[in-house]
Amino acid sequence: MRVDLFIPCFVDQLAPRVGLATAKVLRGLGHEVAFREAQTCCGQPSFNSGHWDVAREAALRALDVFRGAEAVVGPSASCVAMMRKFYPEVLAGHPRAAEAADLAGRTFELGEFIVRRLGVTDVGARWEGKATYHDGCHGLRELGLRREARALLGAVRGLTLIEAEEQETCCGFGGLFSVKYPMISTAMAQVKSDALVRTGADIVVSSDPSCLLQIGGYLGRQGKAVRTLHLAEVLASR
Amino acid sequence: MSPAPRDRFLEDAAAATADDPQRGFLRGALGGYYASRDVQKARYRDWEKARDAAALAKWTAVNRLDRNLARFEEAFVRNGGVVHWARDAAEARAIILGICREAGARSVIKSKCMTTEEIHLNDALEAEGFGVVESDLGEFIQQLRKEPPFHFVFPCMHLRRDAISELFGKHLGTPPTDSPEELTMIARRHLRDLYLRADIGISGANFLVAETGQVSITENEGNARLTCALPRVHIALAGIEKVIERLDDLAVLLPMLATAGAGQPMTCYNTLYAGPRRAGEADGPEAFHVVLLDNRRTALLADPEQRDALHCIRCGACLNVCPIFKNIGGFAYGTTYQGPIGSVITPHLRGLRNWNHLSGASSLCGACTEACPVRIDLHHHLLRNRRNAVRAHGGWADRLFHRAFGWVIARPRLFSLGGRLFRAALPVLRRLPLPYLRPWLRTRTLPEAAEPSFRQQAKEVLR
Numbered sequence A: 001m002r003v004d005l006f007i008p009c010f011v012d013q014l015a016p017r018v019g020l021a022t023a024k025v026l027r028g029l030g031h032e033v034a035f036r037e038a039q040t041c042c043g044q045p046s047f048n049s050g051h052w053d054v055a056r057e058a059a060l061r062a063l064d065v066f067r068g069a070e071a072v073v074g075p076s077a078s079c080v081a082m083m084r085k086f087y088p089e090v091l092a093g094h095p096r097a098a099e100a101a102d103l104a105g106r107t108f109e110l111g112e113f114i115v116r117r118l119g120v121t122d123v124g125a126r127w128e129g130k131a132t133y134h135d136g137c138h139g140l141r142e143l144g145l146r147r148e149a150r151a152l153l154g155a156v157r158g159l160t161l162i163e164a165e166e167q168e169t170c171c172g173f174g175g176l177f178s179v180k181y182p183m184i185s186t187a188m189a190q191v192k193s194d195a196l197v198r199t200g201a202d203i204v205v206s207s208d209p210s211c212l213l214q215i216g217g218y219l220g221r222q223g224k225a226v227r228t229l230h231l232a233e234v235l236a237s238r
Numbered sequence B: 001m002s003p004a005p006r007d008r009f010l011e012d013a014a015a016a017t018a019d020d021p022q023r024g025f026l027r028g029a030l031g032g033y034y035a036s037r038d039v040q041k042a043r044y045r046d047w048e049k050a051r052d053a054a055a056l057a058k059w060t061a062v063n064r065l066d067r068n069l070a071r072f073e074e075a076f077v078r079n080g081g082v083v084h085w086a087r088d089a090a091e092a093r094a095i096i097l098g099i100c101r102e103a104g105a106r107s108v109i110k111s112k113c114m115t116t117e118e119i120h121l122n123d124a125l126e127a128e129g130f131g132v133v134e135s136d137l138g139e140f141i142q143q144l145r146k147e148p149p150f151h152f153v154f155p156c157m158h159l160r161r162d163a164i165s166e167l168f169g170k171h172l173g174t175p176p177t178d179s180p181e182e183l184t185m186i187a188r189r190h191l192r193d194l195y196l197r198a199d200i201g202i203s204g205a206n207f208l209v210a211e212t213g214q215v216s217i218t219e220n221e222g223n224a225r226l227t228c229a230l231p232r233v234h235i236a237l238a239g240i241e242k243v244i245e246r247l248d249d250l251a252v253l254l255p256m257l258a259t260a261g262a263g264q265p266m267t268c269y270n271t272l273y274a275g276p277r278r279a280g281e282a283d284g285p286e287a288f289h290v291v292l293l294d295n296r297r298t299a300l301l302a303d304p305e306q307r308d309a310l311h312c313i314r315c316g317a318c319l320n321v322c323p324i325f326k327n328i329g330g331f332a333y334g335t336t337y338q339g340p341i342g343s344v345i346t347p348h349l350r351g352l353r354n355w356n357h358l359s360g361a362s363s364l365c366g367a368c369t370e371a372c373p374v375r376i377d378l379h380h381h382l383l384r385n386r387r388n389a390v391r392a393h394g395g396w397a398d399r400l401f402h403r404a405f406g407w408v409i410a411r412p413r414l415f416s417l418g419g420r421l422f423r424a425a426l427p428v429l430r431r432l433p434l435p436y437l438r439p440w441l442r443t444r445t446l447p448e449a450a451e452p453s454f455r456q457q458a459k460e461v462l463r
């Protein structure tokens, strides 16, 4: 299958390794991987801030950018949720609403794509150590993903998965919420990160790079040695 | 002048989030609730289908509200009661004060009712010289503390037992105790006399049954039964959205209210009140009034996108699972209804301009929506409130920022260039923080700038 990558803007700029790992995993499964350079940001920051007109323009652009793609796969449940759930919402009543619904059906989060669409759980990865997994809220509640990432991690050789307390608790990122209400956002990061650290895991894995920005940033300030890794990075390691 | 709600919110939220022991206490208290809720949920054959049924019952009630209210009035009057219609809080207060005066009343006993908090009834009654006593244990405690409820279902959940014991010692002169049963008994002994002396009992209503003209009240302590049955006059104050069509609807709504809100299979007492005492009956009030309150609920009804917020059965489940509530507590909201449902409806009830900050104060995690037994689209309504606020009175700077952002992301080359500049500047930015970066950097680090970007590498890698 030909897979078109959907790389979140901040992964593109600040964590390109996550995009590279995503490409590597998909290629390893025998698929052709492409990146359409016209893509930028999905528009979520403006959408969440109430500027739906800006988000609508971003949505219309994305319809053009990903026209004809068989499968659009992104290493971020949050950005995929924007495309799948909220593009149809901002384009409700728009002449191109049907196209948005169509794109929604062709867009997948990485773990979801591998497990549900391809029917694969073992991608041949190896990682020695103890890991804990953080569910991003968009993956959990907008996309209904719970078992996909765990199935994939469960098949990684050498990896022991330890579930944390506060498993389904939000990390407190929430986009611009994290800077508009920093005290609440930080309190949430603290509750979440403490629970993750208590597992004794060496790495914190998530399907959402934005959650990792928050958790990693908080742990960094606290001087904790726990590393944060995107699911794709673990799946790409041999 | 008191500070604007938003400034007060920021200040109170900062103080509450800095109080680690109190946050830990709340988490612990809610931990017990999660455990019992899960046990009870598992006893449903299909919880999700039960949610569908509960949502449908409320949808039907709310979308035919005009007819259902008229039917309720007709049936309740047939049962011997009196119905009053109040457009806003002032009208509701006037109606209730009028009833109290006409009855020649001196003292009022109340069972738990958030709607009376909404209209600030106690202050109005006291200002007219009526003695008012809350009979629900939690509300009684909050009344002694001169504090509003912390949580609209568990008014004093923020208090440890020793604080309650101390409070009783100070006000009632009782010796210190650590036993919850003993604390309950102290309150009961104190309240018993007051029930007998009260002329008026004021309650809320969990549901108003249109079909039968009954008022359904749910409680755990038996205090509402005494409040409704002992005084000469019973007044129930209810928002208009409390009406349901059929008596049968309670078969799903009552257990779901108990399980979602408190982790109980059923609340201890579920009573249907069908009018005042009739000839030959042994107890019940001589007169029974229902005051139906609008107070801008019809404005919410007129909004097809968010009308489902009127489905709310005030179970409190959304607060119990909300990480914002758990970290800032109930007081910081500064509203009658705290937590996610409060953040959704307060802008509608009290104005978007002053209350939209509550819609902004959410990471949109969706735990509330997942918990809501009547399937209110809570966290998405916060997004809709934000959009409405930008449209109605967005600031120019904010608009300019997002317009500029939209302009850049529509131009991949410019976006790429902007990204390069940002990455080049990052080492400096981390030390010389800009307005949006400072609040982040105070408690969190930023990743090192990666070089080059994915799009720069993609050309090579994906060939």
Ligand code: SF4
Residues within 6 Å of the ligand: B311, B312, B313, B314, B315, B316, B317, B318, B319, B341, B368, B371, B372, B373, B374, B375, B376, B378
């Ligand atoms: S919004 Fe839903 S969960 Fe929250 S109090 Fe109302 S019914 Fe309960």
